[in-house]
Amino acid sequence: DxxxxxxxxxxxxxxxxxxxxxxxxxxxxxxxxxxxxxxxxxxxxxxxxxxxxxxxxxxxxxxxxxxxxxxxxxxxxxxxxxxxxxxxxxxxxxxxxxxxxxxxxxxxxxxxxxxxxxxxxxxxxxxxxxxxxxxxxxxxxxxxxxxxxxxxxxxKNRPNREKTQRLQDSEYDQGLRLWEKRSEGDTIDTSDLTEEERQKLLKYRRDLYRERRYRNERV
CATH class of the missing domain: 2.30.30.240 (PRC-barrel domain)
Structure with missing residues (x-):
C-alpha cells in the first residue's frame, strides 16, 4: 500500500x-x-x-x-x-x-x-x-x-528484494514442514533427508531458537 x-x-x-x-x-x-x-x-x-x-x-x-x-x-x-x-x-x-x-x-x-x-x-x-x-x-x-x-x-526497481523475500518465505515454509515431521519423542529422523533439506531444517531451528530467546529476554 x-x-x-x-x-x-x-x-x-x-x-x-x-x-x-x-x-x-x-x-x-x-x-x-x-x-x-x-x-x-x-x-x-x-x-x-x-x-x-x-x-x-x-x-x-x-x-x-x-x-x-x-x-x-x-x-x-x-x-x-x-x-x-x-x-x-x-x-x-x-x-x-x-x-x-x-x-x-x-x-x-x-x-x-x-x-x-x-x-x-x-x-x-x-x-x-x-x-x-x-x-x-x-x-x-x-x-x-x-x-x-x-x-x-x-x-521494476525492486526485483532482487522481492525475489529474496519470496525465497526466504519459501525456505521458512519448507523448514516448517520438515519440522512438523518430528516424531512423538520430539526428534527427527534425518537419515532420509537430502543435504539441502538438512540445511533448511537447521536454518529453521536457528530462527526458532532466536525467536524464543527474544521472547524470553522481553519477559
Missing amino acids: IRGWDVRYKNGEKIESVEELILDAKAQKVRYMVVDLDENELRLEHRRIVIPIGFAELDSRTDDVLIPNVSVDQLCNLPDYKKDILTPEFERRISSTFGRKVKAEPISTNKKLEKDERRNEEKRIEERKITETDIDNDIEQEFYSHEHYNLDNLY
Whole structure:
C-alpha cells in the first residue's frame, strides 16, 4: 500500500504524497494514484491530479514513489481531479495528456447543441459519482491494456528484494514442514533427508531458537 508515500520527480524533487488509489471495480486492479500538489518543490499550482499507475515506480531503497517518465509540462496539463468523480471522458483526457491517441467525441459548432451537451455531461457526471477508491464506469476494458496501466512497473526497481523475500518465505515454509515431521519423542529422523533439506531444517531451528530467546529476554 503506497498511500502516504512521497512522490518524487526525476531529479528527486518532492511533488507531494500519494493521497489515494483508484480501483477499477470490475477488474479489481489499481488504475490511478491521486496526488495532492500542496507544497510541492516544483512550485506547481496547488490542486489534485490523477496519474496512471503505470508511471509510478518504487524507489529501490526508500519508501518513495518515483515518476521518472513524467514531465513538468504533463503535470501542469493534467486536468484537476474533483473528489469522487471520474468519467470516461476524464480518463481519456488524462491519457491524451501523456501522449496517447484516444478516441474523442467530435466537438459541435452549434451553440445550442454545445449547451445541451454540457447539460447532458453534467447529468452524466452526477450519475457516475463514485467513491474515491473505486471506478465503475462504462469505459471499455481494452482501454487499460496499455503501458500506462501496467502495475508491474511499480516494482521494476525492486526485483532482487522481492525475489529474496519470496525465497526466504519459501525456505521458512519448507523448514516448517520438515519440522512438523518430528516424531512423538520430539526428534527427527534425518537419515532420509537430502543435504539441502538438512540445511533448511537447521536454518529453521536457528530462527526458532532466536525467536524464543527474544521472547524470553522481553519477559
